[in-house]
Amino acid sequence: MKTIIRKLVHYFGNILRFFHLSFLRASGAKIGKNTMISLNAKIDVRRGKVTIGDHCLITHGCYVLSHDGAAHVINPEDNGTGYVTIGDHVFIGVNAVVMRNVTIGSHSIIGAGSVVNKDIPEGVVAAGNPIKILKELTKPYKPLPKKHKSVE
Numbered sequence: 001m002k003t004i005i006r007k008l009v010h011y012f013g014n015i016l017r018f019f020h021l022s023f024l025r026a027s028g029a030k031i032g033k034n035t036m037i038s039l040n041a042k043i044d045v046r047r048g049k050v051t052i053g054d055h056c057l058i059t060h061g062c063y064v065l066s067h068d069g070a071a072h073v074i075n076p077e078d079n080g081t082g083y084v085t086i087g088d089h090v091f092i093g094v095n096a097v098v099m100r101n102v103t104i105g106s107h108s109i110i111g112a113g114s115v116v117n118k119d120i121p122e123g124v125v126a127a128g129n130p131i132k133i134l135k136e137l138t139k140p141y142k143p144l145p146k147k148h149k150s151v152e
Contacts, residue, residue, distance in 0.1 A: 024043050032052060032055070041063075043058065043064045056088070056092075060095070062096050067080045086098070102116050107122055114131065123136060
Protein backbone atom coordinates (compact mmCIF):
# COMPACT_ATOMS: atom_id res chain seq x y z
CA MET A 1 0.00 0.00 0.00
CA LYS A 2 2.80 2.37 0.94
CA THR A 3 4.49 1.81 -2.44
CA ILE A 4 1.25 2.49 -4.33
CA ILE A 5 0.73 5.80 -2.50
CA ARG A 6 4.34 6.84 -3.17
CA LYS A 7 3.94 6.11 -6.87
CA LEU A 8 0.65 8.01 -7.04
CA VAL A 9 2.22 11.04 -5.35
CA HIS A 10 5.19 10.79 -7.74
CA TYR A 11 2.97 10.71 -10.85
CA PHE A 12 0.76 13.52 -9.54
CA GLY A 13 3.90 15.61 -8.92
CA ASN A 14 5.04 14.95 -12.50
CA ILE A 15 1.70 16.19 -13.81
CA LEU A 16 1.97 19.37 -11.70
CA ARG A 17 5.56 19.93 -12.88
CA PHE A 18 4.40 19.57 -16.50
CA PHE A 19 1.84 22.35 -16.00
CA HIS A 20 4.40 24.47 -14.09
CA LEU A 21 6.92 24.19 -16.96
CA SER A 22 4.18 24.90 -19.49
CA PHE A 23 3.22 28.06 -17.58
CA LEU A 24 6.85 29.22 -17.42
CA ARG A 25 7.33 28.62 -21.15
CA ALA A 26 4.09 30.44 -21.96
CA SER A 27 5.34 33.33 -19.80
CA GLY A 28 8.48 33.70 -21.91
CA ALA A 29 11.07 31.47 -20.26
CA LYS A 30 13.09 29.26 -22.58
CA ILE A 31 13.47 25.86 -20.92
CA GLY A 32 15.30 22.96 -22.54
CA LYS A 33 14.26 19.35 -22.74
CA ASN A 34 14.41 16.99 -19.76
CA THR A 35 14.88 19.89 -17.33
CA MET A 36 13.31 19.45 -13.90
CA ILE A 37 12.29 22.50 -11.89
CA SER A 38 10.97 21.88 -8.39
CA LEU A 39 7.45 23.10 -7.73
CA ASN A 40 8.80 25.29 -4.91
CA ALA A 41 11.44 26.95 -7.12
CA LYS A 42 10.63 30.50 -8.23
CA ILE A 43 11.55 31.49 -11.77
CA ASP A 44 11.13 35.24 -12.36
CA VAL A 45 9.58 35.72 -15.77
CA ARG A 46 7.89 39.05 -15.00
CA ARG A 47 10.59 41.18 -16.63
CA GLY A 48 13.78 40.15 -18.34
CA LYS A 49 14.80 36.91 -20.00
CA VAL A 50 15.32 33.48 -18.46
CA THR A 51 16.98 30.75 -20.52
CA ILE A 52 17.55 27.30 -19.01
CA GLY A 53 19.32 24.57 -20.98
CA ASP A 54 18.68 20.86 -21.39
CA HIS A 55 18.92 18.26 -18.60
CA CYS A 56 19.08 20.77 -15.71
CA LEU A 57 17.89 20.27 -12.15
CA ILE A 58 16.69 23.29 -10.17
CA THR A 59 15.79 22.19 -6.67
CA HIS A 60 13.43 23.24 -3.89
CA GLY A 61 13.44 26.87 -2.77
CA CYS A 62 15.64 28.27 -5.56
CA TYR A 63 15.06 31.76 -6.90
CA VAL A 64 16.07 32.70 -10.43
CA LEU A 65 15.71 36.50 -10.73
CA SER A 66 15.84 38.25 -14.09
CA HIS A 67 15.06 41.72 -12.76
CA ASP A 68 15.92 44.00 -9.84
CA GLY A 69 13.20 46.29 -8.57
CA ALA A 70 15.63 48.50 -6.63
CA ALA A 71 18.23 48.98 -9.39
CA HIS A 72 16.92 52.48 -10.23
CA VAL A 73 17.84 53.66 -6.72
CA ILE A 74 21.52 53.00 -7.42
CA ASN A 75 21.42 54.05 -11.08
CA PRO A 76 18.41 56.12 -12.25
CA GLU A 77 18.97 54.96 -15.84
CA ASP A 78 18.79 51.25 -14.91
CA ASN A 79 15.22 50.00 -15.32
CA GLY A 80 16.05 46.73 -13.54
CA THR A 81 15.47 44.46 -16.52
CA GLY A 82 18.07 41.75 -17.01
CA TYR A 83 18.67 38.16 -18.00
CA VAL A 84 19.67 34.79 -16.57
CA THR A 85 21.22 32.13 -18.78
CA ILE A 86 21.74 28.63 -17.42
CA GLY A 87 23.62 26.13 -19.60
CA ASP A 88 22.99 22.41 -20.10
CA HIS A 89 23.41 19.77 -17.35
CA VAL A 90 23.43 22.31 -14.51
CA PHE A 91 22.47 21.39 -10.94
CA ILE A 92 21.33 24.21 -8.63
CA GLY A 93 21.11 23.22 -4.95
CA VAL A 94 18.36 23.91 -2.42
CA ASN A 95 17.61 27.58 -1.61
CA ALA A 96 20.15 29.02 -4.04
CA VAL A 97 19.50 32.49 -5.45
CA VAL A 98 20.56 33.35 -8.99
CA MET A 99 20.67 37.14 -9.46
CA ARG A 100 20.01 39.01 -12.71
CA ASN A 101 22.60 39.43 -15.47
CA VAL A 102 24.28 36.11 -14.68
CA THR A 103 25.33 33.21 -16.90
CA ILE A 104 25.97 29.75 -15.46
CA GLY A 105 28.06 27.56 -17.75
CA SER A 106 27.10 24.03 -18.75
CA HIS A 107 27.96 21.10 -16.46
CA SER A 108 28.28 23.32 -13.39
CA ILE A 109 27.06 22.57 -9.88
CA ILE A 110 25.78 25.36 -7.62
CA GLY A 111 25.81 24.54 -3.92
CA ALA A 112 22.83 24.84 -1.60
CA GLY A 113 22.15 28.31 -0.22
CA SER A 114 24.49 30.03 -2.67
CA VAL A 115 23.99 33.54 -4.00
CA VAL A 116 25.07 33.58 -7.65
CA ASN A 117 25.94 37.22 -8.30
CA LYS A 118 28.51 36.74 -11.08
CA ASP A 119 29.07 34.54 -14.11
CA ILE A 120 30.06 30.93 -13.45
CA PRO A 121 32.19 29.16 -16.06
CA GLU A 122 31.54 25.73 -17.52
CA GLY A 123 32.36 22.60 -15.51
CA VAL A 124 32.87 23.91 -11.98
CA VAL A 125 31.50 23.40 -8.49
CA ALA A 126 30.65 26.76 -6.92
CA ALA A 127 29.05 27.69 -3.61
CA GLY A 128 28.79 30.40 -0.98
CA ASN A 129 27.48 33.89 -0.39
CA PRO A 130 28.86 35.53 -2.48
CA ILE A 131 29.58 32.56 -4.72
CA LYS A 132 33.12 31.23 -5.11
CA ILE A 133 34.46 28.53 -7.39
CA LEU A 134 35.50 25.58 -5.22
CA LYS A 135 36.55 23.00 -7.77
CA GLU A 136 36.93 22.43 -11.49
CA LEU A 137 35.38 19.24 -12.83
CA THR A 138 37.45 17.01 -15.08
CA LYS A 139 36.47 16.32 -18.67
CA PRO A 140 34.63 14.41 -20.00
CA TYR A 141 31.82 15.76 -17.86
CA LYS A 142 29.33 13.28 -16.46
CA PRO A 143 25.67 14.12 -17.10
CA LEU A 144 23.11 14.25 -14.33
CA PRO A 145 21.40 10.86 -13.87
CA LYS A 146 18.23 10.36 -15.91
CA LYS A 147 16.83 8.07 -13.25
CA HIS A 148 17.68 7.98 -9.58
CA LYS A 149 18.39 4.69 -7.88
CA SER A 150 15.71 3.41 -5.54
CA VAL A 151 16.57 3.63 -1.84
CA GLU A 152 14.41 1.02 -0.15
